[in-house]
Amino acid sequence: MECSAGGHFPGQRLSGPQELLEGQVLHKRSCGNKLLFLELGAAQQPKNSMQLPASAQSREAIFSFEVYGTEVREVRKQVSVGDTVSCKGTWRSCGRILDVFSYSMLCRWADVGGGETFAAPDARKADEMGHGLANTKMPQSSNDCTIGGVPQxxxxxxxxxxxxxxxxxxxxxxxxxxxxxxxxxxxxxxxxxxxxxxxxxxxxxxxxNAQPDDPHPKQEKKGHAARAAVFAEWLCEVFGDDILRGGVVDIAGGRGELAFELSVKRNIPCIVLDPRCPGADRPAPWNDWHVSRQQRAWLKSQFGLRSYSECQAHVLACPLRQCQVPVETAIEKARISMKKSSEASPEWEDLCSFRVVVGLHPDQATGGVIELAKELGRPFAVVPCCTFADEFPERHLEQRPVRTYADLIEWLQVTAGPATRKDFLRFFGKNLVLFSR
Ligand SMILES: C[S@@+](CC[C@H](N)C(=O)[O-])C[C@H]1O[C@@H](n2cnc3c(N)ncnc32)[C@H](O)[C@@H]1O
Structure with a gap:
């Protein structure tokens, strides 16, 4: 099937004849929703079948908003590395880059790859050995070559x-x-x-990249690795020990770094809810804790713990639990428990008594932090990161969809209500925290 996004705008660089470029997607890069780069080479076979010889050079197909005619997120989602595609478009004068108007999928790696992960050939090695990777008929090149308007x-x-x-x-x-x-x-x-x-x-x-109203100078900010420690410190300052000791629900807590800061370092009861958690779908202790180098150093300095298993045993004895569920399930369970229905289980009822709901860069669970907090009637603190606009098309601000980080912050504030407050944490990256008291 040929996929075309609606043509092109007048005045764009469309002078050359339309030509075809076919090949396997070796690499894929995008720049926002308006530019997508596919590097195409000769199709390879899965490891067990006969290897096709590499021939000429690889080429780049560019899907740009201006030429393709619409945003390119659909193409980004449809096309994966290893797929073989046919692109129609015009060559740039360098003869290596095709501006694409339309494309069609010839073969999906998922169908022919025999379950193997596609691995693009190491081009630098291939070049050294004297073979490139491509397979297309090309016009002879000249010199000027730009990618997405940026001269290469x-x-x-x-x-x-x-x-x-x-x-x-x-x-x-x-x-x-x-x-x-x-x-x-x-x-x-x-x-x-x-x-x-x-x-x-x-x-x-x-x-x-810091936001204009972020008051923290860069000299005072910590790196990415320290963000859980910074957030834990901030939670203690803002909510105070008494409230936190009533229990913290950490949504999308991943490997439990924030939970370690709260439960292990400060003895604050904490439960992590994340599909990545190791346990089952009921709150349970965190067996086989993965002790990071920093955590191990801390446990050694504080308690003289030497071996990995001693560290794991120490963590197991702390008020730290986990549950392998997405936030949506937790919201459902909380709803049942709050209604005191006969279906409610004691573990979830216990969770409903926890005092604060938090989330640090909780990805798709960001809205769920606020929803669960509302369900439980508890305060929350969430540090949003990515927008996941395509996964939440129902999110709107007046007439426009929620697409950017700024939109997401505004939407969360509206959803959480007028008492929502905002602060900035002292670390680099997405450090804006929305919270209620
Ligand atoms: C960027 S990581 C952050 C992990 C951790 N909070 C941290 O800061 O290190 C995002 C986490 O969100 C989790 N996640 C994604 N969707 C989720 C959902 N619907 N419910 C709960 N967790 C989710 C992922 O499993 C992942 O662990």
């Missing part, structure tokens, strides 16, 4: 390598699978120095 630098000789931007994949994971990455991939001592520079740049970027 031509390949830079090694002597100028240090001036190139650092490759973010290389810096984060030590691997770069892009076929034509012009970024710098330092090694050895250069890599060590580059890592320091990279971290500084990341901190600067995080600082410059």
């Amino acid at each position: 630098p031509p390949p830079v000789p090694d002597s100028t390598a240090r001036r190139r931007a650092l490759c973010k994949f290389w810096m984060s994971n030590g691997i770069c699978r892009r076929t034509q990455c012009n970024c710098y991939h330092p090694e050895g001592d250069d890599l060590k120095a580059a890592r320091v520079r990279w971290r500084q740049e990341q901190l600067q970027r995080a600082a410059s």
